[in-house]
Amino acid sequence: MSTEVITSLEEVEEGSSLWTDALARLKKNKAALGGLGFVIFVAIIALITPWIAPFPYEVQNLDLGAVPPNASNWLGTDVFGRDLLTRIMWGGRVSLMVGVIATAVSLVIGVLWGSIAGYFGGRLDSIMMRIVDTLYPFPFMVLVILLSVIFGRHIYLMYLAIGAVEWLTMARVIRGQVLTVRKQEFIEACFSQGLSTWRIISRHVIPNVLGPVIVYTTLTIPSVMILEAFLSFLGLGVQPPMCSWGSLIGDGAKYMEEYSWLLIFPGIVFSSTLFSLNFLGDGLRDALDPKASKD
């Protein structure tokens, strides 16, 4: 019998790396691309706010008070006469920074913790995951209050507190991923080919885990931002006159009957950023799956 029977099945597309393929797929996803564009836009604005903000964020003008959107204050002013657009821009800096830094903290701890537990398994895994289980129900608010009592109110404490809470979930997600990947036969096949442990982890386990990790990261950022908003809303977060989107929404909620724009504009900006991040995360999940066909 001939061994030359292989047919060309479907047209195999020109080869490219996983990442360029993923990018190509992402480019076709309009919602994700829109999300990415918006997130980049917000991030750039946040970066250059100190130079482009139309007004100082902290100087009050009590004579002016709250005025609705007009030619000089595009989004109106708050009850202290401060320009809302300026405050939203500054607030974005805080919110995004908390989102990014706290997520990065949780990502680093979570990835290390989760992948060590998942890859080596056995007793080590049990001990590490029981620690996570023990910390999981620890009341988050108590931790934050404790930290602020001991170290005083400081924005960096918030990064730490949120990161310290979020890494638990991250570790669980990653451990679960590593565990399933590790059990798959191609890892055994790699092992049978004499690949070193490091090579198996770096070339075979991590790329298989990376997709879910990236997706989970983009979805963690918004949840961290919500946590920050929650803390600021309660007055435990940023301290006036500095603001974040959360504290702006909190202030706006107080006056929503008289000065609705104080709630509406920060709300729109905050929720559209969250939406964008979620769309982006969703799109990345699809894009990073090589099985997601392009037909």
Added chain:
Amino acid sequence: MALISVKDLKTYFHTRNGVVRAVDGISFDVEAGKTLGIVGESGSGKSVSQYSLLGLIPMPPGKIESGTAMFDGQDLLKLSGEKLRKIRGKRISMIFQDPMTCLNPYMKIGDQLIEPLLTHFDISHEDAMKKAAQALKNVGIHETEKRLNSYPHQFSGGMRQRVMIAMALITEPELLIADEPTTALDVTVQAQVLDLIKKLQQEINTAVIFITHDLGVIAGVADEVAVMYGGKIVERGSTDDIFYNSQHPYTKALMASIPATHAHGERLYTIEGLPPNLTKAIPGCSFAPRCGECEDYCKTTKPELEVMESPSHESACLKYQKEHRA
């Protein structure tokens, strides 16, 4: 001089439900360039016996209790992890049963093919890719440029198994362990894959240990056959010995249950009962409870392999041994 010589290999699993004697004292030799077929039911220890050689048994719960496996003057069972790793995938390769799950879905075929080369040889990426292209041609996959840049999901099952074969043979190993390489494939593709393994085996003079539960496959590829039951080899001999002059009731029962040997409309023969529970020590022959020719002494005396008519042919059936001696 045999390429690999395994003596009295015992691999036990220490589980909560007791000790599973998955492989209970088996010995076999394979000559360079020859094919040994290992046949047996699921759970007879055929895969575990081979995985033990390459240190692929999860330990714990697995433990290699005794035995030697001499390969080029070294005992594989006593080598350190690092030394064994250098043999694995270079001098002894393996093909697994299910080609659908044995390839990394996130890595291009080309990159996966060259992993063993990059691991074991000092070779540039470019040269390795050239070898990979040649390896794909050898297994009958064309348009190699394109194929090297595809992902596994773009291949059919048969093609993936070809890729696995190409990957296993790319380092030109001295021994290839094929663990049911055709079980997951349909019959026509099976035949192609078998032919391919035979062809490539001759080209690079590789010895093959072929694990299967399909006697038809064994007849086509093996020079020698070992029949395993309950963690032991119950009969061993040349393919002709086993197929035309079987000296063990279990082998005979296996033959009798091949569908092709039945007349049209006839009920297929099955062996009554289930394989033995390997956690329990069995005083006599482990096949005795299912054996149609079982005698009283079979239940109390442990059979050992004994040479039958031709010197290469051994059987572990007390009754047949007795008849042979008489």
